[in-house]
Amino acid sequence: MTVNGAQQSAEVEPRLLLVHFLRETLGLTGTHVGCDTSNCGACTVHLNGEAIKSCTLLAAQADGAEIKTIEGMGQEGALHPLQEAFWEHHGLQCGYCTPGMIMASADLLQRNPKPNEEEVREALAGNLCRCTGYHNIVKAVLAASES
Amino acid sequence: MSAVAEPWVGQPLKRKEDPRLIMGRARYIDDINVTGQLWASFVRSPEAHAKITSIDTTEAKAFGGVHAVFTGNDLDLEAPLPMAWVPPGVEVKNPPHWALAKDEVHHVGDPVALVIGSDRYAVVDAAQQVYVEYEPLPVVVDLEQAYEGGDLVHADLGTNQCHEWSLGGGDLEAGFAAAEVVVERRIVNHRTAGAAIEPRGVLADYRAGSLTLTSSTQVPHFLRLFLALQLGISEDRVRAIAPEVGGGFGSKLQIYGEEIALAWASRKLERPVKWVESRSEGMLATHHGRDQIAYAKIGATRDGKITAYHTKILQDLGAYLMLLTPTIPSLGAFVMSGVYDIPAVQTDIIGVFTNKMPTDAIRGAGRPEATHQIELMIDQLADELGMDRLELRRKNFMAPESFPHETALGIVYDSGDYPKALDTLLELADLEAVKAQAAPGKLRGIGYSTYTEICGLAPSRVTGPSGFGLQTGLWESALVRVHITGAVTVYTGTSPHGQGLETTMAQIVAQRLGCDPQNVEVIHGDTGTGPQGLGTYGSRSTAVGGESVARATAKIVDKARQIVAHQLEAAVDDIELIDGKFAVKGSPDKGMTIGEISGAAYIPENLPDGMEPGLEEQAFYDPENFVFPFGAHGCVVEVDPDTGNVDVIKYAAVDDCGPAINPKIIDGQVHGGIVHAIGQALFERIHYNEDGQLVTGNFADYALPSAADVPSFDLDRTETPSPVNSLGVKGIGEAGTIAASPAITNAVLDALRPLGVTFINMPLGPQRVWEAIQEAKA
Numbered sequence: 001m002t003v004n005g006a007q008q009s010a011e012v013e014p015r016l017l018l019v020h021f022l023r024e025t026l027g028l029t030g031t032h033v034g035c036d037t038s039n040c041g042a043c044t045v046h047l048n049g050e051a052i053k054s055c056t057l058l059a060a061q062a063d064g065a066e067i068k069t070i071e072g073m074g075q076e077g078a079l080h081p082l083q084e085a086f087w088e089h090h091g092l093q094c095g096y097c098t099p100g101m102i103m104a105s106a107d108l109l110q111r112n113p114k115p116n117e118e119e120v121r122e123a124l125a126g127n128l129c130r131c132t133g134y135h136n137i138v139k140a141v142l143a144a145s146e147s
Numbered sequence: 148m149s150a151v152a153e154p155w156v157g158q159p160l161k162r163k164e165d166p167r168l169i170m171g172r173a174r175y176i177d178d179i180n181v182t183g184q185l186w187a188s189f190v191r192s193p194e195a196h197a198k199i200t201s202i203d204t205t206e207a208k209a210f211g212g213v214h215a216v217f218t219g220n221d222l223d224l225e226a227p228l229p230m231a232w233v234p235p236g237v238e239v240k241n242p243p244h245w246a247l248a249k250d251e252v253h254h255v256g257d258p259v260a261l262v263i264g265s266d267r268y269a270v271v272d273a274a275q276q277v278y279v280e281y282e283p284l285p286v287v288v289d290l291e292q293a294y295e296g297g298d299l300v301h302a303d304l305g306t307n308q309c310h311e312w313s314l315g316g317g318d319l320e321a322g323f324a325a326a327e328v329v330v331e332r333r334i335v336n337h338r339t340a341g342a343a344i345e346p347r348g349v350l351a352d353y354r355a356g357s358l359t360l361t362s363s364t365q366v367p368h369f370l371r372l373f374l375a376l377q378l379g380i381s382e383d384r385v386r387a388i389a390p391e392v393g394g395g396f397g398s399k400l401q402i403y404g405e406e407i408a409l410a411w412a413s414r415k416l417e418r419p420v421k422w423v424e425s426r427s428e429g430m431l432a433t434h435h436g437r438d439q440i441a442y443a444k445i446g447a448t449r450d451g452k453i454t455a456y457h458t459k460i461l462q463d464l465g466a467y468l469m470l471l472t473p474t475i476p477s478l479g480a481f482v483m484s485g486v487y488d489i490p491a492v493q494t495d496i497i498g499v500f501t502n503k504m505p506t507d508a509i510r511g512a513g514r515p516e517a518t519h520q521i522e523l524m525i526d527q528l529a530d531e532l533g534m535d536r537l538e539l540r541r542k543n544f545m546a547p548e549s550f551p552h553e554t555a556l557g558i559v560y561d562s563g564d565y566p567k568a569l570d571t572l573l574e575l576a577d578l579e580a581v582k583a584q585a586a587p588g589k590l591r592g593i594g595y596s597t598y599t600e601i602c603g604l605a606p607s608r609v610t611g612p613s614g615f616g617l618q619t620g621l622w623e624s625a626l627v628r629v630h631i632t633g634a635v636t637v638y639t640g641t642s643p644h645g646q647g648l649e650t651t652m653a654q655i656v657a658q659r660l661g662c663d664p665q666n667v668e669v670i671h672g673d674t675g676t677g678p679q680g681l682g683t684y685g686s687r688s689t690a691v692g693g694e695s696v697a698r699a700t701a702k703i704v705d706k707a708r709q710i711v712a713h714q715l716e717a718a719v720d721d722i723e724l725i726d727g728k729f730a731v732k733g734s735p736d737k738g739m740t741i742g743e744i745s746g747a748a749y750i751p752e753n754l755p756d757g758m759e760p761g762l763e764e765q766a767f768y769d770p771e772n773f774v775f776p777f778g779a780h781g782c783v784v785e786v787d788p789d790t791g792n793v794d795v796i797k798y799a800a801v802d803d804c805g806p807a808i809n810p811k812i813i814d815g816q817v818h819g820g821i822v823h824a825i826g827q828a829l830f831e832r833i834h835y836n837e838d839g840q841l842v843t844g845n846f847a848d849y850a851l852p853s854a855a856d857v858p859s860f861d862l863d864r865t866e867t868p869s870p871v872n873s874l875g876v877k878g879i880g881e882a883g884t885i886a887a888s889p890a891i892t893n894a895v896l897d898a899l900r901p902l903g904v905t906f907i908n909m910p911l912g913p914q915r916v917w918e919a920i921q922e923a924k925a
Contacts, residue, residue: 015268020267023177029177032177032345034393036427037427037845037847039845040344042344069171070170071170071172083169083170087162087165090162090812092169093816094343094345095164095165095167095645096344117859121854124854125855128851132815133821133823133860133883134818136815138854138859
């Protein structure tokens with residue numbers, strides 16, 4: 001598969017989850033695990049351009065796919081507009097859910113570049129945050145949609 | 148470093164810690180692996196109460212990649228798991244709680260064996276091959292049943308009652324005799340989970356006689372102490388590290404058996420061992436919170452003057468006492484009378500064992516329960532008196548001019564202006580107008596909550612020797628080092644997990660040194676590098692930890708002024724910080740920046756005779772009193788009477804935590820706190836069935852609020868400095884959680900009043916609300 005633009009190849013156990021492949025085989029630890037029922041969304045990445053929960057997919061199922069993780073979004077000095085917006089609008093506290101939130105938000109903005117507040121809230125309903133009360137996350141996504 | 152003249156304190160700066168978090172570059176416990184590391188998996192009891200008759204580990208030991216399987220009797224620890232804080236002068240029954248159960252299990256999830264092997268997936272498989280035989284024993288789940296003589300959780304104690312503790316002041320009997328109206332309610336504050344999105348994890352690495360233990364903990368220094376005591380090794384041979392911690396909310400304020408068991412196993416195997424809980428495992432075995440029933444009674448005169456308030460509280464302790472378990476309701480008892488001047492107050496606390504996971508501190512710890520009780524009782528009393536509930540509140544507020552205010556309990560509230568908070572709330576949001584816009588067929592209600600909390604835990608003078616039973620001082624210390632180049636490193640004993648303390652503390656230091664907060668690095672969470680401290684909880688990090696940083700910085704400033712006076716041949720008293728330079732009053736252009744001073748400070752020939760070189764100072768700070776943040780919250784909810792569904796339409800909050808060091812961070816914490824309490828009020832409930840099986844064992848069954856479930860919030864602040872510390876700060880991390888559950892509940896009751904519903908307990912899920920409506924109709 002291609003991960004953040006780089007070709008990756010490995011032989012894996014059939015049952016290895018994509019999230020563990022990314023984190024442990026490739027060392028891309030920005031994608032997090034927060035639950036085991038696909039409810040929290042901390043493991044959200046893009047597969048062929050769409051947000052998916054990487055704990056619900058086997059690594060083998062992503063064979064040949066194009067994967068993007070938080071590490072592929074933006075770098076210091078060249079942050080993705082969503083990363084900038086989360087920073088500016090204090091859309092994170094402990095930061096654990098943040099990579100998943102940013103990946104889910106990026107997916108929303110691809111599909112709907114000018115969402116309203118309700119659409120942002122609906123789009124992020126599959127990503128749980130315990131710190132921010134969502135207020136500033138929503139604000140950040142709306143701000144990013146303006147930029 | 149360029150000279151700057153910013154008043155850093157009070158600015159809504161973007162957080163210093165964020166770049167690593169938004170780029171996925173932070174290192175949480177599960178991101179950390181070391182060479183030679185093994186993986187651990189725990190075998191947990193499926194029974195709520197049973198004797199362990201045998202454990203067969205043969206097959207598990209033979210499983211590919213497995214290095215060892217340990218059971219409770221293998222672990223030769225010095226003592227059971229710690230319970231550190233005891234209510235004063237009280238006999239507390241403390242059944243032994245081992246890192247691995249020895250011969251009896253007392254709740255589902257009680258760990259009975261530890262499997263260690265080379266692969267993360269394989270140890271989970273191998274754990275399935277550990278065969279445990281249980282002989283089931285009677286199970287008691289219901290709190291009132293357990294209290295009233297149900298089956299025993301610990302047969303040898305002869306009772307489920309752990310302890311009784313009362314805190315009271317004033318003449319209760321006279322108070323109720325003087326009352327013309329008395330209202331009594333049974334108020335349930337149900338069991339919830341902290342539910343930090345990052346699961347817990349531990350990496351224990353014992354080599355050459357020293358243990359390094361990395362854990363998703365809020366209290367690395369406590370952890371080091373107890374690891375040393377449990378393993379029987381010297382404290383200086385133990386280093387505890389809290390890496391990036393993905394939320395805590397009290398659920399990581401604990402010394403967990405997994406931390407002790409892994410440390411023991413690492414020493415035994417001479418290999419690093421790592422464990423990360425699954426969410427389902429965490430729901431079973433990470434401590435829960437709340438879970439108390441209060442029988443509350445409030446008396447008042449007809450014109451609304453409250454004369455007495457009494458609560459009897461049953462606290463569900465779960466099956467064992469953990470670090471702070473019996474102390475949690477006591478924290479609530481200190482502020483049981485809330486923001487009201489009540490002449491006679493008493494709380495009788497009874498701790499009760501049940502066959503469930505232990506309860507302990509969850510965001511607010513005791514104070515949300517106390518606030519929920521008094522704020523519900525105020526609305527109930529107002530109904531009974533036929534009086535406006537805000538008028539009733541105003542009539543009983545402690546007067547702003549009465550601070551410092553000693554309550555009937557002998558607790559001294561430091562500062563407060565409760566009428567102003569309420570006035571500000573009413574200016575902030577026109578809740579009546581929002582209430583009037585209910586959709587056809589729907590009912591809207593307004594709920595208020597005016598609150599205070601006791602935080603900045605804790606003054607040792609009060610908590611240590613004389614009074615409330617905390618068996619330790621709870622000071623903080625800080626070390627501030629100005630490097631030769633002028634860069635500043637601050638080491639703090641507190642251990643944040645999302646509160647933005649790196650930024651807050653950098654602002655405190657930058658303000659005093661006249662430098663840029665970007666040049667101030669804040670190091671925390673490592674007993675090997677930092678100074679001592681007692682962790683992050685109880686909204687103490689800025690009020691206690693931040694004050695220790697301010698005090699260490701003040702010592703730097705003292706020395707800096709002496710150096711500048713010597714360099715400029717001026718009097719020390721004439722040197723002050725002007726436009727980013729330490730200079731003689733009246734001639735700021737000749738001054739020196741902190742970078743220039745530190746450059747000089749490391750070269751002894753620049754210094755006055757006898758002065759030590761360097762620019763580095765430490766301070767310990769033990770507060771004289773607690774601090775008492777306060778505020779007023781109000782909200783509008785809409786109830787669908789056909790389905791019982793409750794929507795939060797509007798939520799407004801005015802909080803006062805003293806001067807805001809970073810308003811952005813403060814607002815963020817209030818938002819999070821409000822949603823935490825909305826979660827408890829409407830969605831979240833840890834539910835065990837009557838057999839003691841956890842029904843809400845993962846995020847599919849335990850409903851955390853999502854972005855779609857809550858609105859955005861209107862916030863404002865008042866600013867009443869605390870006289871307790873030099874920053875005037877109080878604390879904000881728990882305010883929203885403390886204030887919001889009664890506001891939501893009162894709003895739902897307000898909405899249902901036209902239907903004849905007078906009282907319902909949380910959680911106000913659709914079924915409960917619908918049933919209350921049907922009962923009122925019948």
